[in-house]
Amino acid sequence: MKIIAKEHIAEDLTKFVIESELIAEKALPGQFIILMVCKEGERIPLTIVDTDEKKKTITIIFQEVGYTTKLLGRLESGDLLYSLVGPLGKATPVRNYGKVIVVGGGVGIAELLPVARAFKDAGCAITSILGGRTAELVILPEQVKEYSEDMYITTDDGSLGEKGMVTDPLKRLIEKDQNYGLVFCVGPLPMMRAVSDLTRAFNIKTLVCLNSIMIDGTGMCGGCRVTINGETKFTCVDGPDFDGHEVDFNELMTRQKRFISHEKHAMCKLDEKIKK
Ligand SMILES: Cc1cc2nc3c(=O)[nH]c(=O)nc-3n(C[C@H](O)[C@H](O)[C@H](O)COP(=O)(O)OP(=O)(O)OC[C@H]3O[C@@H](n4cnc5c(N)ncnc54)[C@H](O)[C@@H]3O)c2cc1C
Numbered sequence: 092m093k094i095i096a097k098e099h100i101a102e103d104l105t106k107f108v109i110e111s112e113l114i115a116e117k118a119l120p121g122q123f124i125i126l127m128v129c130k131e132g133e134r135i136p137l138t139i140v141d142t143d144e145k146k147k148t149i150t151i152i153f154q155e156v157g158y159t160t161k162l163l164g165r166l167e168s169g170d171l172l173y174s175l176v177g178p179l180g181k182a183t184p185v186r187n188y189g190k191v192i193v194v195g196g197g198v199g200i201a202e203l204l205p206v207a208r209a210f211k212d213a214g215c216a217i218t219s220i221l222g223g224r225t226a227e228l229v230i231l232p233e234q235v236k237e238y239s240e241d242m243y244i245t246t247d248d249g250s251l252g253e254k255g256m257v258t259d260p261l262k263r264l265i266e267k268d269q270n271y272g273l274v275f276c277v278g279p280l281p282m283m284r285a286v287s288d289l290t291r292a293f294n295i296k297t298l299v300c301l302n303s304i305m306i307d308g309t310g311m312c313g314g315c316r317v318t319i320n321g322e323t324k325f326t327c328v329d330g331p332d333f334d335g336h337e338v339d340f341n342e343l344m345t346r347q348k349r350f351i352s353h354e355k356h357a358m359c360k361l362d363e364k365i366k367k
């Protein structure tokens with residue numbers, strides 16, 4: 092579990108290539124790993140963005156948002172991870188859906204990449220919509236473009252593409268043509284909710300990739316539970332992809348805020364450590 096290569100790809104966004112023969116052999120699009128940076132550390136889930144069976148490596152891209160991702164960002168090429176398990180979760184159900192719109196926001200664009208590649212390989216015609224707060228946060232546009240027939244970019248501040256939200260081009264596209272077999276979306280929860288609300292009105296099948304807080308990643312702790320069509324599901328073993336029209340986003344958004352005080356406390360401790 093050695094980090095073979097490290098690349099800074101945008102503000103607070105880092106790419107690692109990691110040695111992992113077994114995961115590289117088995118991983119399917121949409122699956123994830125859970126890693127620990129150090130023995131005392133917490134377990135965090137990250138999507139497997141790419142695999143290379145020949146080189147026996149996997150690629151992850153992560154955003155430094157809190158204690159563990161900031162610790163991870165301080166590791167360098169040649170460093171070892173304390174632990175790494177995977178591939179976890181169900182693979183994205185890939186088949187030829189005909190015309191597909193893939194929507195990615197922020198670091199979700201990295202998570203979108205393996206799925207877009209798989210849809211393309213399955214014969215889908217892909218239109219991609221990428222969004223971010225600002226130009227620098229619209230990551231990997233060239234890589235997503237490789238699998239797309241059309242691409243639209245939106246930024247909150249208008250520094251790249253059109254000023255606005257990913258739902259603006261999405262609304263125009265589906266108002267003009269309702270013959271899309273699937274909309275696939277991964278990004279912040281408010282974005283996935285807005286996309287699902289929009290497509291529900293047009294009855295277009297929509298999958299969202301939920302980034303619930305996870306602990307064990309094997310269906311034992313219940314930490315990642317979500318309500319889907321009134322039923323309790325575990326994101327780690329039943330997902331992470333779910334029908335966006337069936338997700339109880341209000342409950343999920345509340346659950347994502349459960350550990351805010353602990354997260355702030357952990358960040359203060361990290362700041363103190365860095366100052367020393
Ligand atoms: C299946 C899955 C795949 C994921 N793939 C990626 C990926 O490829 N790249 C990536 O950067 N992140 C990904 N995430 C999110 C990543 O796991 C979290 O950002 C990470 O656990 C945060 O840990 P932390 O200690 O650094 O931050 P914390 O201190 O735990 O949290 C800091 C802030 O981030 C928010 N946060 C915490 N956990 C999550 C979460 N699971 N999702 C969204 N926001 C969260 C908190 O609410 C808080 O505002 C994925 C999550 C899941 C469930």
Ligand code: FES
Pocket residue numbers: 304305306307308309310311312313314315316325326327328
């Ligand atoms: S992370 Fe524990 S049940 Fe899913």
